[in-house]
């Protein structure tokens with residue numbers, strides 16, 4: 244598998260992304276500078292390393308408890324992820 248095929252294959256694993264869209268994403272990526280691509284890639288790795296579920300509400304956060312749950316004297320609240 245060459246580099247382009249591998250890249251297209253990786254994009255095709257994203258939700259709601261078919262082969263044609265995966266190709267478009269791959270071709271778009273190739274128009275970016277190397278620094279832009281590195282920034283994009285490192286954002287994905289950093290998010291995967293740092294983001295997890297809040298221990299109270301299960302919202303995504305990069306802290307132990309999310310900002311909403313960490314607010315003092317807060318009223319009871321349910322965090323809902325928007326699509």
Ligand SMILES: [Zn+2]
Nearest residue numbers: 297300309312
């Ligand atoms: Zn929370």
